[in-house]
Amino acid sequence: MRKSKGPGPDTGDDAEVEPDEQQDGDSDPGQRREIRSKYRELICSVQQNREDLLSPQNNHLTEVLEKANRLFKDVQQTREAVLDSQLLVVTTDLGKEKASQMLSDGTAFDHIVFAENLLSFMGLNRLEEGEEEQQNGGAVDGYLPQDAWQRVAQWSQCCFKTAPTFHYMMGSFHTEPPPPKQKVERQRKAPTKEVKRIMPTQLKKMEESQHEATEKEVERILGYLKSYHHDDPTSPISYYEFVIDPDSFSRTVENIFHTSFLIRDGLAQMYLDDEKLPCIAPSEDVEGATADSQSRQQCIVSINYKEWKDLIEVFEIKNGMIQPANTLIE
């Protein structure tokens, strides 16, 4: 044997040139490559023809070994030697298999006969099967009786000293409680992620819902405004009469707030009538709505509790023109 150098048991890489190759005159890289390729061929053929080699009728295994012996004569370096030992592993495995075949000396156990006998025992309907079985290697289904395996189980029962298991008479009670365990794992992992995820979504939702609620309310009020205007287009709608809810100061404030959106968005307009009282109307019907839109005016409507009371009295408001949203839902 030569001293081993280079990258150890490398069996594949031919392109790599080891430094000691040039120093030793007796190792020609071309020859080495040839040896390696022959070894690989041999290993490959052993692996592929495994079943043939196993058959007791031939002597292929010996032939392989002889071939390997001839090859080994020219082996001088580690890499080729590694391949030789690889072949040895493969052939040893085969040898073991062959030895185990021999173990059952006299009557060897043939699994094919075993299968045949078992099938008969199971009650196979051979008349129908006969020919097909040979074609498909016995894999045809549907000819065994339903209780085939039941028969085998019953028959082979005597081999097993299995302890009988008890069962609960009153239905099922699962022996193991795995679900709780899973829950624990989930709870441990999940919260850290979910809390982070939920927080922003919650906030978004809050904003959205509030925003939506306002929008809805604004639209609802616009609906009232339009319907009153539609009922009687000629008479102006008094702003205060429209907005004030005689039963609730807070709803009045809300109405004012929501109405201001209508004004801002140009959906409604306010003007003063002949008596200098504010009136409100949907935009499209007000004269010069588009023209006036450029000369918008801003103003602040203020109302306090006393003013609200006074206004109710002055305008003699008995019913609010805008129904509270809650009653509508009901």
Place this chain on the structure above:
Amino acid sequence: MSQRKRVSTSQSSSQNKRPASLSLTATNDDDDSMFTLPSTSQVLKGLENLTEEQVYQKTAEVLQYFLVRDQKKIPIRRADIMKHVVKDYRNIYPEIIKRTARTLDQVFGLKLVEIDTKNHTYILINKLEEPEGMTSSSGPANLKSGLLFVVLGLIFMKGGFVRENLIWNLLKKLHVDIGQKHNDFGDVKKLITEEFVRQRYLEYVKIPHTEPVEHEFCWGQRADVEVSKVKILELMAQLHKDRPESWSQQYKEAHSALSTSSQATSSSQR
């Protein structure tokens, strides 16, 4: 036997009345290797601190644990018994397991066997001989034992180790295709390579230096104590209309294993 009555008592009732006098280095162990069996003197000392009632109660709990866990036929780990049932009584564990084994034996006709003395796993096997011609329990649960018989039988008759391909091949001949869902067994490959292996009926071993990787099967620890090779050989002979002795190698092994296994199982029982 007074244990018998207590099998039915609920577990929770006992857990509250744990003996306060016990001071133990009870580490919360999943790891059984940390646990060393207390010596006989330690056990005796531990027993002094407990009433007979408490020991009975704990024994009954362990017994019940065994019976319930055995339904799945997966060997029961000592570490699990410790963790779930024995708990603070671990200093008298040898006494508890001894009593449990005795009750299992005398009341239920079952034998407690430690199949793996290294990892400390237990199984229960039936001590009672099945009377001739008795078809005691026939149900879907036993169907699997038919399949198991075929697999174990093949392995035994083939000398102890069988490549998985041979088993798949045989099963295919018996109209059990591992690629298809079987009416009785479902996913047969899973049943054989996972369930039977977990139950320790089979061992599924990778064959070294195979490319692509191949596996072979051999008998598992449970099969060694639970399944009778003599009986298998008898059935094989019956099936082949032959005498058991005609497979001389298997015959020799079955009958030698019979004597050694009975020794082994009796000694492993503490």
